Amino acid sequence: MLSVPRLPTELCERVIDSLHASRERKAVASCSLVCSTWTQRSAFHIFADVHLNNANWRSFLELLASPASSSGIAAASRLFINIPDAEDLYALIMAPSFARLRSIEHLSLHNADLTALPLKMQSTLESALARCMKNTTSVELNAMTFHDLGSCLRLAMSFAKLAQLRLVNVLFLKYLEHNMASAAQLALPTSWVVLEVDGGEAIPAFVHCLAASTAAFNPCLRLRLENVEEGHVGLVQKSLAKLSVRFSG
Template sequence: MSTVTTLTELPRLPWELMDAIIDHLQSDLPTLGQCGMVSSAWLKRSRHHIFSTVQLWPWRIRDFLQLSASKKCTFSSSIQRVELDDSRVKPGVPCIQFMDALSLSPLSCLSQVEAIQIRSVDWTALTPTEQAKLRHRFAQFKMLKLLEFDDVTFHDLREVVNIMNSFPLLKHLSANVCFMKYTEHAVASASRLRIPRTIETLELGTDDGIPVVLTSLLAQSADPHVTRLNLRSLKAQHLPYLSTLVRRIGSHVRHLLLGMERTSFMNVDEGDYIRALKLSRLNQLRTLQIEGLKFAQKPSILEATLPDLISRLESPFLRCISTTFDLDALEDLKNFDWKNLQRVLKELYFFGLKNVEVHVRVLAGASTADATCERVESWIRNALKELDQNDALNITASLVS
């Protein structure tokens, strides 16, 4: 006698395990689509990953917004992040630029969005009236917490601050921007502006953005509200701003990323460099990341002073130090002062440091033929073996073109 097994009799996995499986597939869109056809429960979890980030490039934005605004649309509530980029065009395909898209499209279906990234947009092409209308449209994103500008042009910082003030819950600002005004004029204007006190994270990485936004931040007389600073493409000319930053709000910073533009520091005096950073003032620091370093035949000031720089840290809350190096040849690893670096890191480990991360970008080329990722990791692990023996060392090496 044959036995027929019904769907309700099939063994069921715990919901927590099913969620974990679907979460593991978050970057595999075809498989997530198949998961969504299994059941309504799987559909909801799969949609969370499929539609959590939508990229509204100019050639697809009209159809997407019309679909998401439809009463029959069932995925709009899953959208958490929107990315717009005017440079993502397709030859021969009708496109809608960023400004027109926000002006003509209903945004109520996206009111729950928490993050927006805007790239390759010229804000100066708008009249003051058009800018005001655009801010009004932006205000419909009532839940927005993260705003990113990448390669966006403004007249000065005033419009950036006006846009930020449209979002009462905004916590993170990424301002990789440039200004039409000369830097000196943009800085002078920024000194009279106030960044909203809801902002906790600032990410800057342009010649204009770093001095101008930091000037506005440091001009505020109330207690500092920014606790996480990500500063990339730092040049020697930014050292005075960095020095003032550390002196004024260093005791409030919890997480600091310094991405150095190595070539600009070639002629900087070591003493001036160390004094400008003055990491001893970061007495509440939890994590420190330093990028832009390089293993080279002749170390620059950035590599030569790294042990001394880190030794100035006095925060009892420090938990992680992360460094990122470029590497041309395996032989260049021998030119770095591993002994002093290990000594400094061991002292910090004794006082509470939990994790030391060393990330190496092995630059592809004839000179790196012997510098396989495995050999690089093994070499560094041996150079810092006392930290490795205490399970405090995490090394990753990756090949980049």
């Protein structure tokens, strides 16, 4: 029986790492189908996205705490969290093993009402995200509830390297008038490159923040607005007009 030549394990690992670094996920997946030697190593690279919800976040923390698997999971670059219970979300982020997710580039938070947490716990959560998500450049807040525009901004500004922020149907407990009035005292980081706001009162609030604030912001900021409510059209147009004056000046 003829022997089949085998690549050294070290060479297999170098090829897998090179393909992963080049974002050639399909090639890694194909190799894992035909070569059982590659399967164990490539499995961690193929699944770079992590989706957490009510049913799996506790078991995920246990897996993340395991020395045998934490190195592979920690390579994940995109984290999606859909945990509506604010206390459960807090427990997840404050867990010691959560800090091992140092390579997350994109974080997506869904359906949590952060106002259910005391202010001190909200502040602690923001600090924990700042420590853990040091490499996060893109954040999506989807159907999240905040006290007001300021608290939403504070959470977003927890991410030191954030360049792209997307807000989808974000809710504020404070009235729109309050958020509009306080917008002039708020400022968006100059490091932000993309701001996308889809639906809700966050659209007029954030546009007014850009137009009314005297603080500098990135003149190359790409602003994208989607699903502007009929009742907000006038406010948005007025703020955009002021914003155009700032640019022309």
